[in-house]
Amino acid sequence: MEKLTIVKVGGKIVEDPQSLKQLLSDFSKIEGYKVLVHGGGRSATAMAAKLGIESKMVNGRRITDEEMLKIVTMVYGGLVNKQIVAGLQAIGVNALGLTGADLNYMRSEKRPVTDVDYGFVGDVKEVNAVILVDLIAKGVVPVLAPLTHDKAGNLLNTNADTIAGEAAKALSNDFEVTLMYCFEKKGVLLNEGDDESVIPILTSELFEQYVSDRVIQGGMIPKLENSFEALNKGVKRVLITRADQIHTNKGTQIKL
């Protein structure tokens, strides 16, 4: 099978013109087929503030009411996505920006209300990769915004890590997929205070131990759970790394 690399980058990188330019250049140097998944939370929060709308977060996740859904649709699907697409085209990468509604490639359902009502947030239910696979094989590079749809006319806000994981699993039927989650550190750290203490290989066994020892905590836990899930579902390789290392293969490699 041909190789495909899926890179997920957060808002911080893609929202600053200089770091975005560097990222797109590094991304373009990755060999083989490619997919880029982006966030944009900071821009959404900033836009909401400009419009006098308060961003509500619970457990680090955004509450997406009707007004906020319009904002994330504009910011993720329009501003951030299209600036990335135009930036990639400028360096010869044939990018195509997509939300889950486009080509109906990712369908979700509105998250049920439990103790928290997250609002218009989608849990992914179905990935239709057929046309996507065809486009990728033609050299097209999908740029995925963190938005899905319910196929009943509603767009839904969806975590970019989840989008990347679900796309990686679905594309593993046709490609040998490497999934790279980028964040602000060079990899998963053994010692939070030491940026150089990157764990080179993290097995599920080590992961469990580090979680019980509280070496790994907070938002890194769901990211790593997503990673093991992806490996279990056919993704060949998962790397947690910093955006400026994506063309170097450095970082923490996740292994079952």
Next chain:
Amino acid sequence: MEKLTIVKVGGKIVEDPQSLKQLLSDFSKIEGYKVLVHGGGRSATAMAAKLGIESKMVNGRRITDEEMLKIVTMVYGGLVNKQIVAGLQAIGVNALGLTGADLNYMRSEKRPVTDVDYGFVGDVKEVNAVILVDLIAKGVVPVLAPLTHDKAGNLLNTNADTIAGEAAKALSNDFEVTLMYCFEKKGVLLNEGDDESVIPILTSELFEQYVSDRVIQGGMIPKLENSFEALNKGVKRVLITRADQIHTNKGTQIKL
């Protein structure tokens, strides 16, 4: 050749949830291959006002400075485009939202500054229809936002009528194209005060006469010039009509 219909609708129709729903239903009933082109100027003006930015117009055209470019990228490429795509998917139409940057399907150049500096406005220079043709043949329905790019990393605001005309000409190599321009009247009127005075067939000869007699004036003139240009460049049929008539073939048919 297979038949393809390109429908261009203005902002007024797509910005109201009720009229949008009706439009998408009518559009879905058009037989054969389809492309939808949309505006969104009213939403952009409203969003700019909410953000405290004044919309400047010269000769009925928007001056697109850097701040306004961000707004139209959000509103046209994100909010309006993705709501249409999600709405079409809900009724079984496999829509794909595109700006000119996506798939590099439409390249433009920033309009030269003459007596007026329109800012980040693009004049179309090149349409790359190969992948688009392939997607359409697979049943995909492109939904085109009024944005192009210069292939140097910049998105550019581009008139939706122009996008529709340029797409129609380029797709005429592979399809028998009907181009429908929708506006608020049932067709081109012989008497501005009488909504029923629709000219059924408008030839270039009649057009010239009506312009010199001032029967046709204002914004209708460039729309009709676009129409004749499209017919001259291989488009099979051009119709000027009202959005609620697109599945009926009523309106003013333009003939060379």
